[in-house]
Amino acid sequence: MNTSMKRRVFLKGSLAASAMGAAVGAGLLTPQAVLAAWPKAAFEAKKVEDTLSSLMGSAVTDASTDISIKAPDIAENGAVVPVTVSTSIAGVESIAILAEKNPAPLAASFDLGKGAQGFVSTRIKMGKTGDVIGVVKAGGKLYAARKGVKVTIGGCGG
Amino acid sequence: MANSIKLRASAKGSEVTVKCLMTHAMETGTRKDKAGKPIPAHYITEVTAEHGGNKVLTAYWGGGVSKNPYLSFKFEGGKAGDEVKISWVDNQGGSDSASTQIK
Amino acid sequence: MKKSIFAVATLCMVGATAATAGQMAADSTPAQDLETYRTFFMKRFPGVPLQEYANGVNAVSPANRENWEAIEEFPPYEPMIEEGKALWETPFKNGKTYAACFAEGPGQRKNYPYWDADRKMVVTMEMAVNECREANGEKPMKYNKGAITRLTAYMAYQSRGQKANVQVPMSDAGAVAAYNDGKSFFFARRGQLNFSCAHCHVESAGQRVRTNVLSPALGHTTGWPVYRSKWGDLGTLHRRFNGCNKQVRAKPFKSQGKEYRNLEYFLTHMSNGIEYNGPSARQ
Numbered sequence: 367m368n369t370s371m372k373r374r375v376f377l378k379g380s381l382a383a384s385a386m387g388a389a390v391g392a393g394l395l396t397p398q399a400v401l402a403a404w405p406k407a408a409f410e411a412k413k414v415e416d417t418l419s420s421l422m423g424s425a426v427t428d429a430s431t432d433i434s435i436k437a438p439d440i441a442e443n444g445a446v447v448p449v450t451v452s453t454s455i456a457g458v459e460s461i462a463i464l465a466e467k468n469p470a471p472l473a474a475s476f477d478l479g480k481g482a483q484g485f486v487s488t489r490i491k492m493g494k495t496g497d498v499i500g501v502v503k504a505g506g507k508l509y510a511a512r513k514g515v516k517v518t519i520g521g522c523g524g
Numbered sequence: 525m526a527n528s529i530k531l532r533a534s535a536k537g538s539e540v541t542v543k544c545l546m547t548h549a550m551e552t553g554t555r556k557d558k559a560g561k562p563i564p565a566h567y568i569t570e571v572t573a574e575h576g577g578n579k580v581l582t583a584y585w586g587g588g589v590s591k592n593p594y595l596s597f598k599f600e601g602g603k604a605g606d607e608v609k610i611s612w613v614d615n616q617g618g619s620d621s622a623s624t625q626i627k
Numbered sequence: 628m629k630k631s632i633f634a635v636a637t638l639c640m641v642g643a644t645a646a647t648a649g650q651m652a653a654d655s656t657p658a659q660d661l662e663t664y665r666t667f668f669m670k671r672f673p674g675v676p677l678q679e680y681a682n683g684v685n686a687v688s689p690a691n692r693e694n695w696e697a698i699e700e701f702p703p704y705e706p707m708i709e710e711g712k713a714l715w716e717t718p719f720k721n722g723k724t725y726a727a728c729f730a731e732g733p734g735q736r737k738n739y740p741y742w743d744a745d746r747k748m749v750v751t752m753e754m755a756v757n758e759c760r761e762a763n764g765e766k767p768m769k770y771n772k773g774a775i776t777r778l779t780a781y782m783a784y785q786s787r788g789q790k791a792n793v794q795v796p797m798s799d800a801g802a803v804a805a806y807n808d809g810k811s812f813f814f815a816r817r818g819q820l821n822f823s824c825a826h827c828h829v830e831s832a833g834q835r836v837r838t839n840v841l842s843p844a845l846g847h848t849t850g851w852p853v854y855r856s857k858w859g860d861l862g863t864l865h866r867r868f869n870g871c872n873k874q875v876r877a878k879p880f881k882s883q884g885k886e887y888r889n890l891e892y893f894l895t896h897m898s899n900g901i902e903y904n905g906p907s908a909r910q
Contacts, residue, residue: 404569409586438697440690442910443856446590448697465588469554473588476597479579483539486581487596489698491552491588518838530706545701591859592703 409472414464414499417472421462422503427510430455435500435513436487444492444517449473451500453484453509460503461486466512467496492517529622533608540602540626542573544595544610552587566616571595574609575602602626657795657806657896664897668845671832680846681904687833688840695908704780704854704906707861711781714774719763725778728759736786736903740793740892742802749805749888753779753863770882771869776852776861783852783905791849791903793896809893812886813844818877839910848895850907857910864891 408421415425436450451461458478463486464471473490484502492498497512528547533540546568553565571583580599595610602608604626611621655663668680672687679686685695715733718724729735739752750758753775757767768775795806813824827836828844835841851864865882868890872879880886 404584409584438690438693440693442691442694445859446694446698446856448594448694448700450596468588470586470588472586474586475584477582477584479581479599481575481578481599481601482580483598483600485596485598486583487594488583489590489594491590527706530701530709532701543701545703545705547706594701594703596700 405472405475408475410470411472412470414466414471417464417470418462418501418508421472421475422460422501422508424508427501427508430502430509430511433500433502433509433511435498435511437498437513437515439514440516440518441492442518444494446489447492447498447515447517448487448489449498450485450487451502452486453500453502453504455484455502455504455509458482458484458502458504462501462503463488463490464499464501465490465492465496466499467494468492471499526620527622528620529610529612531608531610531622531624533602533624533626535602535604535606535626538601538603539598540575540600540606540608541598542596542608542610544622546571546593546595546612546620548591548593548612548614550585550587550589550591550593554587564616566614568593568612568614571610571612573597573599574611575599575606580608656797657803660810661897661899664845667829668832668843672843677900678902680843680898681849681901682907683846683850683909684840684842686846687843691840691910694910698856698908702854702908704852704861704908707777707780707854708784708906709781711777711779711784714778715781719760719765721764723763725756725759728755728762732785733782734785734789735782736905737789737792740888740895742794742796742799742805742892744796744799744801747801748885749892751883751888751891752782753865754883754888756782771863771866772858772860776863779852779863780861780906783850783903786903786905789903791895791898791901793892793899795892795896805889805892806896808886809889809891812890813893818872818875820875820877822875824871844894844897846898846901848891848898849901849903850905850909852906854906854908855910856908861906 405421408417411417411420418425432455433451433453437447441447449463451463460475460477461484462475463473465473474488476486492515495516497514499510499512502509529544531544533542548568549566550568551563551566555563557563565587567587567589568585571585572579573581581597583595606626607623608626609621609623611619613619675686685692715725726732735752739755740749743750753770756775756778760767796802816823824844827841831841832843833841848864852861854861863882865887868887869879869882
């Protein structure tokens with residue numbers, strides 16, 4: 367279930383050099399300040415990079431083995447895929463769950479308040495086989511992990 | 525929409541695990557009905573969890589969360605008998621909330 | 628293909644007509660059939676205990692089970708059990724409640740389906756619910772979705788732990804005929820795809836049709852009503868019979884009509900000894 371990518375991931379369209387990215391990196395902006403309300407643009411973005419840029423202010427993530435994604439290897443029904451993202455990284459501010467191959471990858475985003483732990487579990491829709499990506503924002507930095515989920519199309523039982 | 529949240533909270537020491545199940549269509553807005561007419565988007569956009577006057581968690585959701593959605597999260601600093609409250613709002617102006625005592 | 632030890636199944640597989648199968652099937656008693664049926668599945672799935680068959684495909688497919696266990700953490704049918712409780716407790720317009728018809732209370736699963744010797748028909752729990760409603764001046768509920776599923780979800784939940792115990796009184800020719808009718812249906816080919824229930828759920832149980840693992844027929848009726856992720860809702864057993872018939876491109880029969888009630892009678896008898904575990908969640 368744990369995935370590991372031992373390299374820094376540079377996603378296209380990264381805003382690391384932008385003012386917003388720098389401000390987030392410097393811890394000057396809290397999640398609440400960056401996201402005034404429901405992150406419309408992030409939910410409408412069609413590519414993972416654009417989703418993260420919009421949602422978290424940056425698409426640059428460090429691959430992390432301290433993020434665990436629990437999701438079935440084979441989803442019985444793509445409409446209901448149980449996903450749990452948990453992390454031992456300290457100071458988690460927010461967690462996002464993306465389904466890379468969905469028309470709009472962002473499924474859910476969680477802002478953690480005081481005392482909240484790095485653990486969220488929900489059930490998401492996946493249109494086809496692909497990676498579930500868990501992104502964790504902590505200390506102004508972004509970390510990510512992936513888990514491949516096979517989505518089968520129903521046959522006679524489906 | 526009343527009575528749409530089923531909620532459970534349990535404490536192990538001061539770590540509280542909350543599990544909830546909401547009744548909601550979570551329509552993406554991209555599906556069509558049998559007559560070919562588009563079914564309007566209708567999904568929970570925000571879920572808030574409160575404990576001891578503190579906003580413990582804010583979840584932002586889109587149509588990519590499953591119908592009759594489930595949510596579980598954990599937080600430090602609670603104990604049996606404390607109240608946890610869950611509220612949601614959706615894109616059509618609907619809302620609901622429910623509370624439970626931590627066991 | 629593995630040689631089937633189920634004599635009737637073999638007959639049907641080589642294309643015997645439903646009538647022939649029915650006549651041949653009359654030679655073996657329900658008790659004998661139960662023994663043959665159980666032995667077949669125990670051999671097909673070694674190590675799976677009898678009670679596990681109540682979990683259907685999740686008893687034989689690890690991939691399905693993984694999804695199912697995650698969903699059972701907080702199953703989507705839970706709020707519907709409460710809705711059913713409210714329905715059970717709400718009085719009819721005449722002031723009476725379901726308790727007037729069901730003196731023992733909502734835990735009725737063990738009593739159905741049964742052969743009604745006076746009316747010469749199989750009576751199912753859903754049918755009994757509607758007969759109670761009509762006897763008290765209320766309109767019957769529809770048999771596939773909606774209120775009937777909420778009420779029977781509550782009744783099923785209260786019945787958890789009861790064991791299937793369908794009796795086929797051999798002295799009653801009508802009961803035996805209804806049982807054999809259900810058995811013939813189960814083994815008869817139908818639809819454009821020309822499959823019988825047995826093709827998928829006996830012969831090919833545990834194997835795949837496209838990407839779906841086929842559930843074993845043993846234990847098939849214990850978990851109803853079922854919340855299917857595909858439906859995004861609860862549905863009754865007869866709703867599923869409808870769907871299965873359509874999937875082999877056969878015209879479905881009427882829910883709670885004679886065919887499906889007799890089929891339910893046969894199938895539930897074949898699950899005797901297995902604990903009821905409704906409502907349940909499936910793909």
